[in-house]
Amino acid sequence: xxxxxxxxxxxxxxxxxIRTFESKAEELFLQGKLPGFxxxxxxxxxxxxxxxxxxxxxxxxxSTHRGHGHMIAxxxxxxxxxxxLYGKETxxxxxxxxxxxxxxxSIGVLGANGEVAGGLPIxxxxxMAIKLQKKDDVVIAFFGDGASNRGAFHEALNWCSVFKLPVxxxxxxxxxxxxxxxxxxxxxxxxxxxxxxxxxxxxxIDGNDVIAVYETVKAAVERARSGGGPxxxxxxxxxxxxxxxxxxxxxxxxxxxxxxxxxxxIGRFERELVSMGLLSEEEKKKIWDAAxxxxxxxxxxxxxxxxxxxxxxxxxxxxxxxGYDY
Amino acid sequence: MREITFSEALGEAMYEEMSRDPTIFTYGEDIxxxxxxxxxxxxxxxxxxxxxxxTPISEEVIFGSALGAALAGMRPVAEFHFADFLFTGMxxxxxxxxxxxxxxxxxxxxxxxxxxxDGISKSAAAxxxxxxxxxxxxxxxxxxxxxxxxxxxxxxxKTALKSEDPVIxxxxxxxxxxxxxxxxxxxxxxxxxADVKREGKDxxxxxxxxxxxxxxxxxxxxxxxxxxxxxVDLRTLVPWDRETVINSVKKTHRLVVAHETxxxxxxxxxxxxIVQREAFDYLDAPIEKVGAYNVHIPFSPPLQDFVVPxxxxxxxxxxxxxxxx
Ligand SMILES: Cc1ncc(C[n+]2csc(CCOP(=O)(O)OP(=O)(O)O)c2C)c(N)n1
Numbered sequence: 001x002x003x004x005x006x007x008x009x010x011x012x013x014x015x016x017x018i019r020t021f022e023s024k025a026e027e028l029f030l031q032g033k034l035p036g037f038x039x040x041x042x043x044x045x046x047x048x049x050x051x052x053x054x055x056x057x058x059x060x061x062x063s064t065h066r067g068h069g070h071m072i073a074x075x076x077x078x079x080x081x082x083x084x085l086y087g088k089e090t091x092x093x094x095x096x097x098x099x100x101x102x103x104x105x106s107i108g109v110l111g112a113n114g115e116v117a118g119g120l121p122i123x124x125x126x127x128m129a130i131k132l133q134k135k136d137d138v139v140i141a142f143f144g145d146g147a148s149n150r151g152a153f154h155e156a157l158n159w160c161s162v163f164k165l166p167v168x169x170x171x172x173x174x175x176x177x178x179x180x181x182x183x184x185x186x187x188x189x190x191x192x193x194x195x196x197x198x199x200x201x202x203x204x205i206d207g208n209d210v211i212a213v214y215e216t217v218k219a220a221v222e223r224a225r226s227g228g229g230p231x232x233x234x235x236x237x238x239x240x241x242x243x244x245x246x247x248x249x250x251x252x253x254x255x256x257x258x259x260x261x262x263x264x265x266i267g268r269f270e271r272e273l274v275s276m277g278l279l280s281e282e283e284k285k286k287i288w289d290a291a292x293x294x295x296x297x298x299x300x301x302x303x304x305x306x307x308x309x310x311x312x313x314x315x316x317x318x319x320x321x322x323g324y325d326y
Numbered sequence: 327m328r329e330i331t332f333s334e335a336l337g338e339a340m341y342e343e344m345s346r347d348p349t350i351f352t353y354g355e356d357i358x359x360x361x362x363x364x365x366x367x368x369x370x371x372x373x374x375x376x377x378x379x380x381t382p383i384s385e386e387v388i389f390g391s392a393l394g395a396a397l398a399g400m401r402p403v404a405e406f407h408f409a410d411f412l413f414t415g416m417x418x419x420x421x422x423x424x425x426x427x428x429x430x431x432x433x434x435x436x437x438x439x440x441x442x443x444d445g446i447s448k449s450a451a452a453x454x455x456x457x458x459x460x461x462x463x464x465x466x467x468x469x470x471x472x473x474x475x476x477x478x479x480x481x482x483x484k485t486a487l488k489s490e491d492p493v494i495x496x497x498x499x500x501x502x503x504x505x506x507x508x509x510x511x512x513x514x515x516x517x518x519x520a521d522v523k524r525e526g527k528d529x530x531x532x533x534x535x536x537x538x539x540x541x542x543x544x545x546x547x548x549x550x551x552x553x554x555x556x557x558v559d560l561r562t563l564v565p566w567d568r569e570t571v572i573n574s575v576k577k578t579h580r581l582v583v584a585h586e587t588x589x590x591x592x593x594x595x596x597x598x599x600i601v602q603r604e605a606f607d608y609l610d611a612p613i614e615k616v617g618a619y620n621v622h623i624p625f626s627p628p629l630q631d632f633v634v635p636x637x638x639x640x641x642x643x644x645x646x647x648x649x650x651x
Pocket of ligand 1: 065066114115116117143144145146147148174176177178239243355383385407411414
């Protein structure tokens, strides 16, 4: 690999931070500490990590209901994320949004989204803004395999192609849309095949290979920055956990999950780094320990934060909130 | 009488009518493999091969195809998954289904049903908590049913499955697990017939769905204070039973209309308007509304509790129309 050790360990560390956050969130949810429902990114960490390694702070992303990994990789504050999962005042959305609606405009995260494919039109709009402002920023729109069957996906691809917008459509094909397998609901073998219909480049890659993700997104980002328009990338992966925490997962066998677990992206990358002598036991431990204590800090922060005052529910609808008939 | 859950009642209605009528089929997201996300289709698991269908996440086609299938002689039951995702396919409903028969001079019989969960649950937040039945009362062209008990669910849904007009059914998420008496014998509940869930003489509370149960709880509490509340469950909003409501108001002289959706322009406004016009001389106090604050449903439990109405809000409103006792 022609990358330096620091860069590679950085990718590894980001994946580890996501995994650690998600494992903790799962544990807390099962303990009944988190309200609502959460969708975990475990096993898909390479996609957010590899993609975001190409972005700068001023670039945008739109995310999904499975968005924790995207946020962390884009540089979100884990404390504020955790506090939001708890519904606390100190959370990203002051308790109004929860897991599915985390946003951080200061780092270009234009929102997770509770609506499948809901982020794609938003990404198109951010792309238009960038073009009108004559900037060379880009947008990455993350979306699932299931999302690619919604009209919003098809309309956004056509739109961004026609207007040559700097938008990368990054499909996370984790093989399932809740209980439904991708092959049962999707007309193409590769979601990237759909690019043909919109006259844009389309490519499918191994989404559990963080370097493949990094390099593929890199090419798409470079094209987008230089006015070459959108790209559709399908990153093939596998959803290791249930659709949400608590999903009975009657639609698949455990043996299938075990098979895919052997290919999960962190272990895979770790084996590569170790075999190349780019990650010592000690460095590895340091990375995991740092992630663990960062996440524990976040839990402490969240648990010691207050709930929002009930009446604060009546703020944040409008800029000029005062005096409205709520 | 035996007791079954709200979702079992829906399953029974589907089972009985599908067994009889081969043109009924049902489809939507995540319905076939786990019996629906709230278990409503558990009793259909493994039965009716090819007539319980999982679809792509394509709401505009889920709803629009119901129209096409009905026109071509079938009786589709399309699930909307969450009421919030009615919006993602709304044009197929508001521009196609609801207008088709009228625009074409009454040529078509649109025997189709849209159904699914609505309302709050525990912190599902703004995009999974919507109760938007009012919109379907505002736009002409679909019958709206909003059952509150297993008995009503089954009887109303069986009627929906025989309807020659489009029907939309809103099933509150918090009700799926609710148990209640349902007879073994078959029965149908006609649309437009309210059910007086509790008789009373001081104040009428007109309501539907989850708020029926909140209103009954309020009525039980208020009884201890010597206040007698009549709870009228409309059960269907299009058509709605003016006669029962007006007769109740003529008896009690005071009206509260309670729903979970936003207060502003919620369907309570329509009920209140008709009642003040038809029973003006009988009213002893201005009509009160109970509903959510006009903001979205927030995630954090204390915020959600603040925004969404419950029995305490009904109690407060009842006391208000009684002159602030
Ligand atoms: C428009 C819309 N329809 C339905 C849903 C309910 N829903 C939430 S997630 C999901 C499956 C999404 O699958 P996919 O896009 O593949 O993403 P994944 O969950 O696999 O990451 C569904 C059907 C929704 N949130 N939005």
